[in-house]
Amino acid sequence: MKSFITCNDLHEVACVGPKYTWCNNKRGADRIMEKLDRCLVNATAFNSSHRLMVRHLTRLASDHYPILLKLLNFIPPNKKVLRFEEVWTSIPASVVVVRKSWNKNTKGDPSQALNLKLKRTLKDLHYWSKAKFKAMNLH
Structure with a gap:
């Protein structure tokens, strides 16, 4: 089964x-x-x-x-699509963001937990990147 x-x-x-x-x-x-x-x-x-x-x-x-x-509760689909940015791999601080996000407790069966961790990590990377580049006046 x-x-x-x-x-x-x-x-x-x-x-x-x-x-x-x-x-x-x-x-x-x-x-x-x-x-x-x-x-x-x-x-x-x-x-x-x-x-x-x-x-x-x-x-x-x-x-x-x-x-x-x-x-x-019909939840309207999120119009904004977050995508992984390759530039994040070249910034050593991004590893800390990934590790912190990934190590948060997650409930659910293994597939649910994996899906949630991936979504949360991508979202955290996105907001981290936005804040980092805004601070550098690149946004």
């Missing part, structure tokens, strides 16, 4: 509600609860301008908790 998820670039949507989605309907020490049901979306949906959320609903007649995918 992990291989299938990776090969198809699928990502799990963050969930709200009970942690587990299945119960064996027993009590006490015999009770088993697991997270079996998940909502996976491809990178296009995951990075869309809609915020995605999965809600684990109340379990009634089944041993599974129903899950509901919600599309929330």
Whole structure:
């Protein structure tokens, strides 16, 4: 399953509600609860301008908790595109900016964390560069 998820670039949507989605309907020490049901979306949906959320609903007649995918808060796409500038590699101080940005704690699964770290680092480099060149009266 992990291989299938990776090969198809699928990502799990963050969930709200009970942690587990299945119960064996027993009590006490015999009770088993697991997270079996998940909502996976491809990178296009995951990075869309809609915020995605999965809600684990109340379990009634089944041993599974129903899950509901919600599309929330349309976020207009950011019109400004930040691009990596090769000149940053020639400035030794940029390494400090990258290291500081990269070492910040990041939550989420590994692919989410990587995506967030890359976006944050690019943004930090952009603002660092803007401030540096403005201070040098080059902007």
